[in-house]
Amino acid sequence: MVGAVTEAARAAGARPGMRLTDARALDPGLVAVAADGAGDQALVERLARWASRWSPLVEVDGADALRLDVSGVAHLFGGEAGLVRDIEARFAGLGLTARVAVAGTAGAAWGLARFGNDPRGDGLEAIAPLPVAALRLPANVVRTLERLGLKTIGALVGVPRRSLARRFREADNPLDALDRMLGRRPEPLTAAPIDPPPRSLLRLAEPVADPSAAAQALALLVPALAGQLEARRLGARRLVLAGYRVDGEVEVAAAACAIATREPTHLLRLLADKTDTLDPGFGFDAFALEACWCEPLDPAQDGLVGGAPAALEVARLVDRLSVKLGTDKVRRPQARASHVPERASGWRAAVEGEDRPSPRSAGAESPSPACGRGNRPQRLLDVPEAIAVIYATPEGLPRRFVWRRGVHDVARAEGPERIAPEWWRERATARLRDYYRVEDRQGRRFWIYREGLFGDGRGGDPLWYLHGIFG
């Protein structure tokens, strides 16, 4: 079945509700995309949260519509016309065509958006020319009305109420729909509950330009936020301290936690170093501390012998290091499914959780026998360094190499271990690597490789690189 059609497909004759074969019979060039109902619903819900930029009360209406209560809001966007223009432009920016209507009642807006030409309208004269389908009635009721010759809402209004009530007795009757549309019956809007993140706010009586003000404000804000977190059984993962300046600027300092926490002393310690970075300018007149990323955290009992559990202590250490040095400098190893050494031993920020391996790559995660201990160096250069190698025979073991202007005589060598380029990732000109473990006369051991083979047609003579140092 065809669920929805584009403008071009509609011009070709396709209509929603048609069978796909029928539509293709009309125009074989039609492109069909499988419908994703759950994905569409999720998108509409995301758009509803986004649409709270125009109004605090937003409701998802059916599968493809949003209802906004814009009472007392429109003047912020230059009146109702400005609001409609803004909404249309921003949805167009997302690549979506929005049909927008503003009306006195929700029912009228629904009808105008679908069947009207003018996005704005109020009262009976605006909706009178609309077809009865705009009343949002079931299809059989609409059909009955059309058979009775009542094709527009204006015609329906002309019929006496009493006879309408006598003719239509079921729940979805045109009289109720008309009353809702004209505002004679209430049609309340039930907005999705807004769940604002825990936030504590401190307003100052006078602007303070003292740089130490932020630290003092933090000492007041943190216990308040910790109380909110405890009441909601949450733990903060990311905190943002915002200083609102007199001149309208907002200065921001952020900190992240490796595991959810609401311990006031720890939160205070994390942010205390960051308060220096807030530039007071002409003075702050308010501070706000917000936990913009929270996770559920139930109260935990302390150990009998006292002291925090080891995992918690390590997580707090990671937080402190990350705040001071940056999250990209404090990392944990992360194994990746790859044969290329520098790609296989990845890193992830220690404050973030573990990468969840996708089910497809789960099989590749199992360590291959060649990656066992003993075969890999303890240290790896970030960028392999080119070395000059002398070897006895073109394909033989290396005898001597020069690295950073120092000559190393190879006493013993083992190899090659061939690592082929990952053709599904790299360019076609990538060359294979033959890794050797070599030991020089002093017993220093290195991991060197030759990139490419003689005559492999991917460049000139193969080059040698030093990649790792064994311990």
Next chain:
Amino acid sequence: MVSGLSLVPGGGMARGPDGVGDPARAGGEQPVAGAIGERWPLPGADDCGARPPTLSELFADSPRDGGWAGFLLGQVDTKRPLLWVQERMAILESGRVHPPGLGAPGFGFADLIHVEARDSKAALWAMEEGLRCAAIGAVIGEIWGDPAALDFTATRRLAVAAERHGVAAWLVRLGGSANLSGARMRWRVASGPSLMHPLDPRAPGAAVWACELFRARGAAPGKWVVAHEPGTDQQGGRAAGGFHLVAAPGDRALGEAGIKQAGCQ
């Protein structure tokens, strides 16, 4: 010195006293390291092989020599998290820590936290933060050269923090000189020619370290040539303190206990 040709326990022919013994092995072939000797108790350790946590300073023989890493990792508690702090310059000069080399799979350690510090001041701060966390097993910090921030006071702070919180600290000095320091033990570690590979005589075998304890509190200084216990692991035998003396590669007869040469004090 034993005269005449003799067999080294490793299996190869050793050179005679004039150094030209076996023509096939003359001409610059590296002498094969001798046999593994008796167990080497870590200096300052008690009977169980445990050592009270403190600050140890370790000087790498050369920035090109990564041998110290295996020596150090053999003495670190792998059951608890390890904090490894590397100064930016140390990463550039002698490479970044490569977790698969520390012992795959699962990377051998319970948990490894790697910190890249932009300078020695940040590295020392990160080390001290780590030492204050008693859940950490050991803190390793690599410092390049002789920075001004690394003075007696800084090392003394680290030593006090390590002893107070019971966390072992290792200050690794790459390309530095042994100036004034508050470290309780000061090592100088170089790689030595490795042991015979059990299967391939041309391949590097188990690592050997020539270590020198040149200053220590509560232990006698000395020089040793050590390797990990054979059989446990080729690269990074995890048994803490599982070190054995290695007879110096030299001229001696088969069956002679070459240990007295190794333990040259």
